[in-house]
Every structure is written in structure tokens, then in C-alpha cells.
Amino acid sequence: MKHTMAFLLAIVVLLPAATWGEAAPSRAQNSAAKIDLAGAWKAKVQFKSGMLADWKGLQFMYAFNQGGTMTESSNYDGSPPGPPAYGVWRKTGARQFEARYEVWLTKSEKPLEEIAKGGGWLPDGHGILSEKITLSADGKSFKSIIRWDSFDQAGKAVESAIEGVGEGKRMGF
Numbered sequence: 001m002k003h004t005m006a007f008l009l010a011i012v013v014l015l016p017a018a019t020w021g022e023a024a025p026s027r028a029q030n031s032a033a034k035i036d037l038a039g040a041w042k043a044k045v046q047f048k049s050g051m052l053a054d055w056k057g058l059q060f061m062y063a064f065n066q067g068g069t070m071t072e073s074s075n076y077d078g079s080p081p082g083p084p085a086y087g088v089w090r091k092t093g094a095r096q097f098e099a100r101y102e103v104w105l106t107k108s109e110k111p112l113e114e115i116a117k118g119g120g121w122l123p124d125g126h127g128i129l130s131e132k133i134t135l136s137a138d139g140k141s142f143k144s145i146i147r148w149d150s151f152d153q154a155g156k157a158v159e160s161a162i163e164g165v166g167e168g169k170r171m172g173f
Contacts (some may be wrong), residue, residue: 043168050162
């Protein structure tokens with residue numbers, strides 16, 4: 001009976017310590033995983049020139065997926081109506097990332113004053129955004145430099161090398 005009690009006591013004392021010892025690296029791994037771009041983000045963006053410079057209060061929402069794909073949408077996606085941008089991202093160094101994403105552009109088939117009366121939007125080329133992102137040390141915010149290039153339906157450049165800056169914060173609970 002003494003041996004059984006000693007055995008049970010050893011299990012009660014040693015099992016939690018063994019479990020805690022295994023959980024500690026897991027917490028460290030989770031913390032290290034946060035210092036990555038994957039996740040949902042909201043950013044304020046300001047372009048210095050070009051057609052996007054007039055968009056005051058421009059904000060982006062990003063979803064950077066594990067595996068390197070991404071989606072971006074802005075608070076101006078409805079003006080004119082357009083889909084979100086889709087693209088790819090990759091790590092380029094310690095807390096350094098780059099993203100490249102494309103968006104379809106649209107134009108009105110009627111003057112803007114007549115849109116409310118009915119009408120549609122036609123394809124009007126596409127835009128490419130290239131972004132260099134620097135993640136903060138705690139992984140909760142970033143700063144970026146963004147480049148905008150737009151092209152007409154034939155693929156001819158409309159605007160090239162328009163630069164902007166962004167500041168983002170990780171979304172969470």
C-alpha cells in the first residue's frame with residue numbers, strides 16, 4: 001500500500017510538471033508565429049500623387065493567408081464599383097515582407113449624374129499594387145511603402161510608379 005501511495009503521489013506531482021514543460025515551447029512557438037504577416041489587418045493609406053492622391057481617408061483591409069496568398073479591399077471599392085484586389089506576399093527578411101496584388105478597374109457607361117437612373121459599369125483595365133512592408137517588433141503593426149501602376153484595357157500604362165505610404169494594425173479580439 002505504501003508503494004501504491006508513493007506511486008500515486010509521484011504521478012500527481014510529476015505529471016503537471018511534465019505537461020507544463022511541454023506546453024512552454026508551444027507558447028513560445030505561438031508568440032513567434034505572431035511575428036509574421038499572416039492574419040487580418042486594417043491600414044490607413046495615402047498616395048502622394050496620381051488619381052489615388054485625391055482619395056482622402058483611404059483605408060485598406062488585408063487578409064494575408066498562410067502559404068502566401070492575400071486579398072485586399074478598400075473603403076473606396078464602391079467608388080466606382082470594383083472587386084477586391086487579389087495577390088501574393090512573401091517574407092524578404094527579418095520583419096520584412098513584400099506583397100503584389102492586382103485589381104480590376106471599372107468605368108461608367110453613362111455620365112456619373114445618370115448612374116442613379118440606371119446603368120452599368122464596364123471594364124476599364126487593371127491596377128497593380130506593390131508594397132514593401134516592415135512589421136513592428138511586437139508583430140501588431142506595420143509601416144509600408146506602396147507603388148501603384150494602372151493600365152488600360154489594351155495593357156498600356158495609364159499611371160506608373162505612383163508612391164504612397166501605409167500604416168497598419170493587426171485585427172484581433
